[in-house]
């Protein structure tokens with residue numbers, strides 16, 4: 001049997017296209033977002049969520065978040081082309097057309113919302129829509145105008161935890177906002193470290209981040225410390241409000257001190273090396289605290 005070279009070429013072209021689509025959904029960030037949905041679901045149910053509903057919430061939110069990330073890249077195709085970190089993304093590199101990305105981003109958003117509304121509940125679908133709109137319609141355009149964009153972007157970054165909660169209970173509960181606050185505050189040192197590393201890229205593309213101005217550069221480290229400091233007591237709130245036990249309390253305290261120490265080190269000497277270390281510390285902190293919450297909840301359930 002002979003192999004048709006045209007068919008092989010077609011298949012590998014399709015494979016490359018699907019890989020491009022997948023990369024536009026920012027899969028590593030999406031996975032972490034979905035972990036926060038799961039933790040929200042575990043927290044709402046004392047560690048014993050209905051697994052079918054939670055799985056539906058994870059799939060649906062994943063589709064909406066993926067759509068939002070594609071739309072973010074559709075909107076930023078011109079500024080992405082100007083930055084070294086993003087110039088090779090599928091749209092600026094010319095491998096995926098803007099129209100195709102727009103269709104994918106809106107299609108995933110719509111399908112994910114309908115999926116959540118039919119398999120989970122309407123409140124959860126509504127929160128996902130709010131998240132999508134805040135990310136795409138508020139945060140992304142605001143990057144051109146004000147460094148306050150980070151505070152706006154941190155809302156859709158943190159809301160998925162609340163989505164996990166409402167998926168399980170069908171209602172909003174004040175305790176769901178504890179997890180929201182942990183995620184909200186975590187994002188500032190996370191992003192200030194990243195924005196420091198890419199400050200000239202951002203400035204060159206006309207995007208306003210805290211360290212893209214001299215005045216902002218002077219306070220980037222102080223602000224990272226302020227948010228890491230505020231995060232410390234908030235991260236202990238799950239135990240203080242009776243959601244988790246002492247195992248979580250002490251381990252979260254240790255994680256918070258670790259994150260704070262790297263923020264302080266960056267404040268004391270703002271340089272690329274310490275910014276990179278802080279970025280890594282942020283990427284250690286979040287999965288650690290999420291895993292600790294799960295561990296404590298599952299153990300206590």
Ligand code: HEM
Nearest residue numbers: 028029032033036085150153154157158187190191194283
């Ligand atoms: C204001 C909010 C946020 C901003 C502006 C932001 C920005 C970024 C940027 C630009 C990177 C790429 C760094 C690089 O290429 O070296 C990154 C990495 C990352 N972010 Fe964030 N982020 C935010 C919130 C979040 C949230 C909410 C999560 C998850 C819950 C998250 C998880 C991650 C992860 C896992 C990485 C490393 C993997 C990767 O580079 O794709 N981030 N973030």
Ligand SMILES: CC(C)=CCC/C(C)=C/CC/C(C)=C/COP(=O)(O)OP(=O)(O)O
Nearest residue numbers: 033061064065068072128131132153156157
């Ligand atoms: C359910 C739902 C819609 C959830 C949204 C979750 C989500 C994708 C959060 C990400 C938060 C965020 C501001 C990322 C950085 O984008 P960026 O534009 O600064 O990153 P970039 O420069 O790499 O494009």
